[in-house]
Amino acid sequence: xxxxxxxxxxxxxxxxxxxxxxxxxxxxxxxxxxxxxxxxxxxxxxxxxxxxxxxxxxxxxxxxxxxxxxxxxxxxxxxxxxxxxxxxxxxxxxxxxxxxxxxxxxxxxxxxxxxxxxxxxxxxxxxxxxxxxxxxxxxxxxxxxxxxxxxxxxxxxxxxxxxxxxxxxxxxxxxxxxxxxxxxxxxxxxxxxxxxxxxxxxxxxxxxxxxxxxxxxxxxxxxxxxxxxxxxxxxxxxxxxxxxxxxxxxxxxxxxxxxxxxxxxxxxxxxxxxxxxxxxxxxxxxxxxxxxxxxxxxxxxxxxxxxxxxxxxxxxxxxxxxxxxxxxxxxxxxxxxxxxxxxxxxxxxxxxxxxxxxxxxxxxxxxxxxxxxxxxxxxxxxxxxxxxxxxxxxxxxxxxxxxxxxxxxxxxxxxxxxxxxxxxxxxxxxxxxxxxxxxxxxxxxxxxxxxxxxxxxxxxxxxxxx
Amino acid sequence: xxxxxxxxxxxxxxxxxxxxxxxxxxxxxxxxxxxxxxxxxxxxxxxxxxxxxxxxxxxxxxxxxxxxxxxxxxxxxxxxxxxxxxxxxxxxxxxxxxxxxxxxxxxxxxxxxxxxxxxxxxxxxxxxxxxxxxxxxxxxxxxxxxxxxxxxxxxxxxxxxxxxxxxxxxxxxxxxxxxxxxxxxxxxxxxxxxxxxxxxxxx
Ligand code: SF4
Numbered sequence: 001x002x003x004x005x006x007x008x009x010x011x012x013x014x015x016x017x018x019x020x021x022x023x024x025x026x027x028x029x030x031x032x033x034x035x036x037x038x039x040x041x042x043x044x045x046x047x048x049x050x051x052x053x054x055x056x057x058x059x060x061x062x063x064x065x066x067x068x069x070x071x072x073x074x075x076x077x078x079x080x081x082x083x084x085x086x087x088x089x090x091x092x093x094x095x096x097x098x099x100x101x102x103x104x105x106x107x108x109x110x111x112x113x114x115x116x117x118x119x120x121x122x123x124x125x126x127x128x129x130x131x132x133x134x135x136x137x138x139x140x141x142x143x144x145x146x147x148x149x150x151x152x153x154x155x156x157x158x159x160x161x162x163x164x165x166x167x168x169x170x171x172x173x174x175x176x177x178x179x180x181x182x183x184x185x186x187x188x189x190x191x192x193x194x195x196x197x198x199x200x201x202x203x204x205x206x207x208x209x210x211x212x213x214x215x216x217x218x219x220x221x222x223x224x225x226x227x228x229x230x231x232x233x234x235x236x237x238x239x240x241x242x243x244x245x246x247x248x249x250x251x252x253x254x255x256x257x258x259x260x261x262x263x264x265x266x267x268x269x270x271x272x273x274x275x276x277x278x279x280x281x282x283x284x285x286x287x288x289x290x291x292x293x294x295x296x297x298x299x300x301x302x303x304x305x306x307x308x309x310x311x312x313x314x315x316x317x318x319x320x321x322x323x324x325x326x327x328x329x330x331x332x333x334x335x336x337x338x339x340x341x342x343x344x345x346x347x348x349x350x351x352x353x354x355x356x357x358x359x360x361x362x363x364x365x366x367x368x369x370x371x372x373x374x375x376x377x378x379x380x381x382x383x384x385x386x387x388x389x390x391x392x393x394x395x396x397x398x399x400x401x402x403x404x405x406x407x408x409x410x411x412x413x414x415x416x417x418x419x420x421x422x423x424x425x426x427x428x429x430x431x432x433x434x435x436x437x438x439x440x441x442x443x444x445x446x447x448x449x450x451x452x453x454x455x456x457x458x459x460x461x462x463x464x465x466x
Numbered sequence: 467x468x469x470x471x472x473x474x475x476x477x478x479x480x481x482x483x484x485x486x487x488x489x490x491x492x493x494x495x496x497x498x499x500x501x502x503x504x505x506x507x508x509x510x511x512x513x514x515x516x517x518x519x520x521x522x523x524x525x526x527x528x529x530x531x532x533x534x535x536x537x538x539x540x541x542x543x544x545x546x547x548x549x550x551x552x553x554x555x556x557x558x559x560x561x562x563x564x565x566x567x568x569x570x571x572x573x574x575x576x577x578x579x580x581x582x583x584x585x586x587x588x589x590x591x592x593x594x595x596x597x598x599x600x601x602x603x604x605x606x607x608x609x610x611x612x613x614x615x616x617x618x619x620x621x622x623x624x625x626x627x628x629x630x631x632x633x634x635x636x637x638x639x640x641x642x643x644x645x646x647x648x649x650x651x652x653x654x655x656x657x658x659x660x661x662x663x664x665x666x667x668x669x
């Protein structure tokens with residue numbers, strides 16, 4: 001039978017199927033951060049259970065760590081406690097932790113690929129919805145809740161229902177200055193935030209093949225924003241090249257063995273998907289979200305839509321309340337919307353490639369008057385590499401703040417946040433009400449678009465910039 | 467986990483779609499390291515005014531909905547993050563049943579692990595239930611998981627589908643981990659095969 005990549009990974013990870021129960025799936029890699037794990041460790045301790053396979057776990061601290069003055073104690077006592085509890089839990093169970101001071105520290109989904117910890121064909125979980133990022137390697141990677149974190153620690157398995165499969169085929173080539181982020185947003189704009197519910201998405205087509213590994217990570221990262229359980233990209237030469245030589249990548253003979261396996265993973269020609277969506281990359285303009293859901297997004301050359309323009313009652317109401325929250329008037333040109341703060345970072349767009357393109361746009365500009373711009377590398381490795389390339393200087397000279405790594409303004413748990421009514425251009429993944437601070441207004445964009453907005457003080461069509 | 471029992475309870479109405487986990491439990495409350503105490507912060511930003519007083523405009527602050535165990539809500543409930551703090555907050559606040567047309571996947575799974583029954587209905591059923599509550603705020607519904615039935619005074623009752631395994635676990639209040647560990651021999655056997663097939667993962 002012809003199989004999709006998802007079905008191949010599923011079949012090879014099936015541990016047991018019992019009548020009337022959800023099948024048990026084996027978990028190869030388990031990623032952790034400080035926010036969603038403490039209650040799982042507490043549960044293990046109370047039940048007198050042990051971590052079954054400590055070497056399958058990699059942990060970091062990212063959500064509530066400060067992105068400046070790291071040498072000082074964390075001012076927020078509850079955040080400090082969370083970080084301390086994480087360190088204790090990892091020490092007690094012999095887990096590999098990149099704590100705040102570790103040179104490998106950073107946002108979990110940025111750090112893990114840097115060390116080659118995830119390979120094609122694996123099942124990867126984390127108590128974090130953006131685990132989907134690792135689908136860029138052709139791994140089945142998905143977010144789980146804290147009870148499931150505990151379940152995986154205790155059993156190395158998870159009861160799972162099989163998902164449906166969706167093929168998102170992106171044909172042709174992107175225009176200059178449209179990026180993986182724009183593809184991700186355009187897909188969500190098309191299918192909606194519930195469009196992928198119950199599915200695992202496989203991204204394919206020329207535009208996807210042409211993306212770098214970083215770009216594929218950005219794309220898969222946002223599969224969850226389309227409601228999907230996970231996103232996948234078939235592994236290819238770029239994937240192998242990226243992994244080769246990394247700390248946790250297979251070595252010697254085992255590399256060849258692994259490679260042969262990886263090459264068997266892509267979906268078979270003629271495999272059947274439950275749903276197929278097709279887009280043309282050339283049609284994808286740089287995107288800007290205008291509302292409070294990632295599906296409320298439009299090309300930068302468009303205008304804020306009017307509630308009447310939606311034919312569905314629910315969407316009309318959603319538009320009305322989004323415009324009220326965002327302080328926007330229908331039919332305003334996107335390029336006329338001013339910004340107060342610009343954030344480049346997160347597990348969506350906090351990788352080296354993102355800072356390169358943003359620096360290219362920023363070079364020779366100044367941050368517009370009244371705008372605050374912060375660049376938060378996804379990891380210390382990204383930070384140091386950017387510094388080696390002199391990118392930090394470009395940002396600093398333009399008036400940006402150059403920070404230490406962390407989730408920072410992606411979810412504003414560490415004190416970096418918008419105040420009420422402030423408007424941001426942000427390279428993160430969620431524009432929900434209050435996500436970046438109570439009453440804060442978030443517009444999701446690519447790094448190039450964010451950099452241009454910082455210089456202009458409002459959104460600009462990057463295709464006509466500079 | 468408490469076993470889920472048949473009950474009759476007030477059904478509270480939130481006529482909003484795409485309610486995301488950042489609304490259910492805003493991130494400033496995620497820093498606790500315990501499982502309990504999140505109910506006080508459920509829907510915080512909607513529920514409270516800036517000065518911390520109750521926002522009288524917010525649906526669940528209506529006195530008639532006090533003590534409700536059933537939450538009737540619009541499409542795509544629980545979208546957003548994987549935070550289990552969302553169902554913890556919902557359960558801690560006192561809800562054990564949600565009725566909607568659709569849920570985000572992770573949230574849906576998390577409900578069952580916390581003794582919450584998320585019931586799926588179709589658009590027509592949801593509209594009828596919402597109308598019934600609006601017309602008679604404080605109305606009580608009966609939820610009978612054993613027989614997969616919801617009964618309402620105005621006759622908008624229905625039967626619902628649920629995965630039998632999940633139903634069993636809710637009814638018995640059984641711990642998933644204990645259940646899985648019954649298969650520990652199979653897990654060990656799988657691991658032996660896995661070591662042979664994928665030796666590089668164990669290097
Ligand atoms: S950067 Fe944002 S999305 Fe990514 S792990 Fe951190 S909080 Fe989650």
